[in-house]
Amino acid sequence: MLAPSLWWFILAVMKNEQSYDLATGRGLVACPNCDALHVEEDLELGETARCIRCGTVLAKPREGAFAQLIALSFTSMVLLVGAVFFPFLQVSAMGFGNASSLFDVALAFADGVLLPLVIAVLAMIIGLPITRAFLLVYVLAPLAKGRAPYRHAARAFRWSEVMRPWSMAEIFVIGTAVALVKVAGLASVHLGPAFWAFCALIFVNIASKAFMCQTCIWDAIEDAGQATEFEPKQTRVKV
Amino acid sequence: MSAPSEHSGPVMTAHRAGLTGCHSCGRVWPQDHTKCLRCGTHLSPPDRRSLQKVWAWLIAGLIMYIPANLFPMMSTQTFAGLAGNSESTILGGVVELMHHGSYDIAIIVFVASIIVPVGKFIAIAWLAIVAGRPATVDQAHTRLKIYEVVEFIGRWSMIDVFVVAILSALVQLGFMASVHPGPAAASFALSVAFTMLSAQSFDARLIWRGLPLRSRTG
Numbered sequence: 001m002l003a004p005s006l007w008w009f010i011l012a013v014m015k016n017e018q019s020y021d022l023a024t025g026r027g028l029v030a031c032p033n034c035d036a037l038h039v040e041e042d043l044e045l046g047e048t049a050r051c052i053r054c055g056t057v058l059a060k061p062r063e064g065a066f067a068q069l070i071a072l073s074f075t076s077m078v079l080l081v082g083a084v085f086f087p088f089l090q091v092s093a094m095g096f097g098n099a100s101s102l103f104d105v106a107l108a109f110a111d112g113v114l115l116p117l118v119i120a121v122l123a124m125i126i127g128l129p130i131t132r133a134f135l136l137v138y139v140l141a142p143l144a145k146g147r148a149p150y151r152h153a154a155r156a157f158r159w160s161e162v163m164r165p166w167s168m169a170e171i172f173v174i175g176t177a178v179a180l181v182k183v184a185g186l187a188s189v190h191l192g193p194a195f196w197a198f199c200a201l202i203f204v205n206i207a208s209k210a211f212m213c214q215t216c217i218w219d220a221i222e223d224a225g226q227a228t229e230f231e232p233k234q235t236r237v238k239v
Numbered sequence: 240m241s242a243p244s245e246h247s248g249p250v251m252t253a254h255r256a257g258l259t260g261c262h263s264c265g266r267v268w269p270q271d272h273t274k275c276l277r278c279g280t281h282l283s284p285p286d287r288r289s290l291q292k293v294w295a296w297l298i299a300g301l302i303m304y305i306p307a308n309l310f311p312m313m314s315t316q317t318f319a320g321l322a323g324n325s326e327s328t329i330l331g332g333v334v335e336l337m338h339h340g341s342y343d344i345a346i347i348v349f350v351a352s353i354i355v356p357v358g359k360f361i362a363i364a365w366l367a368i369v370a371g372r373p374a375t376v377d378q379a380h381t382r383l384k385i386y387e388v389v390e391f392i393g394r395w396s397m398i399d400v401f402v403v404a405i406l407s408a409l410v411q412l413g414f415m416a417s418v419h420p421g422p423a424a425a426s427f428a429l430s431v432a433f434t435m436l437s438a439q440s441f442d443a444r445l446i447w448r449g450l451p452l453r454s455r456t457g
Contacts, residue, residue, distance in 0.1 A: 022256055022257075022258070023269065024268075024269060025253075025258045025259075025266070025267030025268045025269060026267075028253070028258070028267040029260075029265045029266070029267065030252070030253035030258070030259075030260020030261070030265055030266075030267050031260070031265070032260070032261075032262045032263070032265055032443070032444075033383060033443040033444065033446075034252070034379075034383070034443065034444055034446065034447040035252040035253050035254055035260055035285055035444040035447060035448075036250045036251070036252055036253075036447075037250075037251045037252055037253050037256055037258070037260075037267070052250065053250045053447065054379075054380070054383055054447070058265065088409075089405070089409050091409045091410060100408065100409065105408040105409075108408070108411075109408070114407075114420060116425070117400075117404065117420065117424065117425055117428070118404070120428065121400070121401065121404045124397070125401075154277065154278055154279055155279060157278070158263065158278050158279050158280065161263065165390075165393075165394060165435060165439070166394075166435075168394055168397055168401075171394060171395055171397050171398055171401065172401050174347070174395075174398055174401075175397070175398045175399075175400075175401025175402045175404075175405060176401070176405055177344075178344055178347060178348060178398060178399075178402045179401075179402045179405040179406050179409075181336070181339075181341050181344045182332075182336070182344075182402065182406060183406060183409070183410060185339060186317075186410065186416050187410070187416070214264065215264065215265055218264040218265070218266070218277060218278060221277075222277055
């Protein structure tokens with residue numbers, strides 16, 4: 001297990017001037033929220049590096065984080081597949097019943113004017129979370145074993161980060177709760193297994209947030225052999 | 240590692256050092272680079288011109304928010320239209336919930352679809368106006384906090400869209416009752432998406448650009 005190590009100190013108190021290069025930016029880290037410059041330093045597992053100016057978390061390596069993230073990604077894949085095919089909610093009133101999985105719903109709307117809305121909703125609650133889980137496993141599986149990352153690992157991880165704010169499984173659960181109250185007077189509602197799968201998904205997401213450290217993953221991708229070294233054409237200016 | 244508040248001296252930024260930091264992975268590159276070679280994100284120096292994008296998405300979100308409030312979110316048809324065919328807007332839905340006595344849910348919907356979007360419009364507009372203006376360290380911290388809240392809370396406005404989607408998918412009880420989504424559902428979803436994009440294109444580094452080079456207390 002490679003320890004995602006490196007990180008930080010304020011430039012002003014930096015003693016070792018050889019570890020960074022002000023001309024190429026090597027060995028330096030800029031805070032994404034305030035642009036304050038930090039020098040990469042080795043960080044112990046369990047430590048958290050914060051920006052000296054705004055306090056944004058820069059890195060928080062955790063013991064076995066990659067393996068945990070892979071396990072949690074597989075968990076959410078299983079839960080999401082269950083959430084698609086098991087019944088979600090069951091509505092019945094005066095003999096008229098309607099039990100449907102999300103898959104049935106998608107098929108029922110497949111030729112209506114509402115198709116765009118259905119596609120957007122399904123993408124946000126199923127498509128993006130499951131794609132993110134796949135991408136994360138693709139990126140982390142070789143890194144957890146200490147091997148070189150697969151091709152396009154950097155692109156895969158970047159896409160997974162872009163998708164993060166748009167995967168909304170937990171918001172969907174709250175939406176379901178509101179819908180239940182609205183429908184309560186009209187019909188009786190029973191919750192299906194798919195609903196509980198979504199609830200479980202919230203906890204899986206919280207757990208993986210605790211282990212997630214983007215900077216550690218970027219460093220691991222870089223250290224494990226992705227060709228990202230910057231070679232300037234002109235002679236390097238030493239500071 | 241010292242706590243952030245203890246630090247009061249001048250702070251070296253990537254921009255002042257003639258470098259550009261990647262806002263996605265933190266790697267630092269020379270200023271002439273346009274793309275981060277580690278993660279592939281487009282590099283841009285902190286510049287007030289990037290606020291144009293924020294304003295553009297924000298205005299798009301505002302425009303979509305108008306039909307979202309005027310048109311019905313969904314229409315409920317009971318007994319094939321014989322017992323009534325009620326259409327409700329966002330505000331109408333909240334009032335209806337309060338008549339049913341479920342005040343807690345009414346508050347959730349009211350907060351998620353009215354207070355949060357309106358608050359978000361105001362907060363993003365204010366951030367875009369003050370970004371890059373001189374500020375004290377405390378003011379900058381407040382602004383960053385507001386930005387983080389806006390970014391976190393934006394997605395939660397989608398609740399109402401999901402409610403409509405679930406209801407219209409499940410309440411198809413033939414003769415008894417059926418629910419159909421209205422045009423407001425789509426425009427509200429777009430409004431939320433546009434404001435999310437607006438918040439994402441805001442460059443938080445601009446909050447700190449207006450700070451004096453040396454802090455006044457130090």
